[in-house]
Amino acid sequence: MSETSTIAPTAETRVQVPLAERSYEIRIRGGLLRDVGRRLSDLGFSGKVAVVTDQTIARLYEPIVTKSLKASGFETSTIIVPVGERVKTLRWVSVILDKLARARFERGSVLVALGGGVIGDLAGFAAAVFVRGIPFVQVPTTLVAQVDSSVGGKTGVNHPVGKNLIGSFHQPRLVLIDPETLHTLPRRELIAGLAEVIKYGMIADAELFSYLERQMGALLRMEAGPVTHIITRSCQIKASVVAEDERESDRRRILNYGHTVGHALESLGKYRSLIHGEAVAIGMVQEADLSCHVGICSKEVVARQGELVRQAGLPDALPPMTFSELWGAMQHDKKVAQGRPYCVMPERIGQVVVAPLERSEFKQWFASRASRK
Numbered sequence: 062m063s064e065t066s067t068i069a070p071t072a073e074t075r076v077q078v079p080l081a082e083r084s085y086e087i088r089i090r091g092g093l094l095r096d097v098g099r100r101l102s103d104l105g106f107s108g109k110v111a112v113v114t115d116q117t118i119a120r121l122y123e124p125i126v127t128k129s130l131k132a133s134g135f136e137t138s139t140i141i142v143p144v145g146e147r148v149k150t151l152r153w154v155s156v157i158l159d160k161l162a163r164a165r166f167e168r169g170s171v172l173v174a175l176g177g178g179v180i181g182d183l184a185g186f187a188a189a190v191f192v193r194g195i196p197f198v199q200v201p202t203t204l205v206a207q208v209d210s211s212v213g214g215k216t217g218v219n220h221p222v223g224k225n226l227i228g229s230f231h232q233p234r235l236v237l238i239d240p241e242t243l244h245t246l247p248r249r250e251l252i253a254g255l256a257e258v259i260k261y262g263m264i265a266d267a268e269l270f271s272y273l274e275r276q277m278g279a280l281l282r283m284e285a286g287p288v289t290h291i292i293t294r295s296c297q298i299k300a301s302v303v304a305e306d307e308r309e310s311d312r313r314r315i316l317n318y319g320h321t322v323g324h325a326l327e328s329l330g331k332y333r334s335l336i337h338g339e340a341v342a343i344g345m346v347q348e349a350d351l352s353c354h355v356g357i358c359s360k361e362v363v364a365r366q367g368e369l370v371r372q373a374g375l376p377d378a379l380p381p382m383t384f385s386e387l388w389g390a391m392q393h394d395k396k397v398a399q400g401r402p403y404c405v406m407p408e409r410i411g412q413v414v415v416a417p418l419e420r421s422e423f424k425q426w427f428a429s430r431a432s433r434k
């Protein structure tokens with residue numbers, strides 16, 4: 062594939078997520094949105110389909126998807142929720158379940174999650190619990206969702222005490238990625254998605270990291286070849302990590318690089334000031350700095366990652382806060398065991414280690430930042 066092609070690639074890319082009886086495919090191609098109905102038929106589905114989406118996507122893309130489903134003979138209903146992280150609550154799960162029950166959805170009925178990570182997590186969780194689980198298909202429309210949240214089966218909602226505290230593993234039956242949808246994505250959201258791609262480079266693929274260093278300009282210009290390349294590579298990495306450790310007992314934890322600090326920042330900001338990818342970018346920069354402070358990685362790793370984060374236009378600085386605020390918010394994370402959060406720390410570009418965090422060590426690092434300013 063040419064690195065600079067501006068013509069939308071017509072070839073369809075397939076990535077397999079090998080999980081025995083829960084295996085599924087990720088398909089990536091411009092224009093796939095118009096083919097959702099046929100793809101569901103090909104999987105053997107028929108009958109009722111609910112498209113869960115938000116108000117923005119309902120206006121932009123829901124008609125295309127519903128038209129395609131109807132053309133393939135499906136009986137469709139659409140469930141529209143407000144926009145943003147604030148709908149990732151049990152109350153909105155309940156609204157969706159109510160609509161599914163009233164529309165007499167059954168075990169064989171299908172739910173389509175059409176939207177960003179918020180919709181995927183929320184709708185996926187509703188699919189996981191309705192009649193103890195109905196099949197669902199991810200049709201992600203943000204870069205975060207196309208490179209990360211639509212793959213791997215983590216579904217769930219937030220609790221005021223912490224992010225994603227309520228949830229379930231429920232793998233989709235298919236992921237259909239149409240990169241053309243990114244053309245309507247607000248620039249801030251596109252840039253936030255690049256944080257997750259940088260994450261894959263840092264945790265597993267030095268070559269992807271170098272590619273991002275070379276192609277950041279093309280990516281910010283939304284050139285089709287590079288955009289499709291980073292989506293495909295990200296999905297391949299995520300699929301292989303998930304295949305090795307579906308339920309996050311070990312290796313999958315590396316996908317949480319940047320999230321120990323990132324999730325704390327999101328919940329301290331009450332999910333309003335920073336969007337997910339931005340919080341992850343700050344988290345990665347701070348966690349790499351911590352890794353260097355404790356002697357795990359070199360200053361060069363911190364500098365290269367920091368440069369790429371800034372090149373992408375992502376934030377890197379910790380907002381003003383005290384040590385106790387940050388450490389306190391980190392205690393409410395799912396990744397805490399016996400009061401100690403774990404942290405994913407880079408050793409070098411493309412390789413990380415997972416280590417428990419001691420309060421004293423973290424406090425010392427936090428204080429050292431002030432003296433370096």
Ligand code: NAD
Binds near residue numbers: 177202204211212338
């Ligand atoms: P999002 O779902 O809130 O979408 C961002 C905004 O973009 C919304 O306003 C949405 O309406 C709009 N939008 C979506 N697609 C659009 C398009 N094509 N054109 C125009 N506007 C569009 O945010 P997100 O960044 O996609 O997802 C963040 C969420 O994903 C967080 O809740 C995070 O916890 C979760 N997440 C989950 C996983 C997982 O493995 N399950 C992984 C990463 C993130």
Ligand code: GLY
Binds near residue numbers: 213309313316317
């Ligand atoms: N986004 C982290 C994971 O899917 O495990």
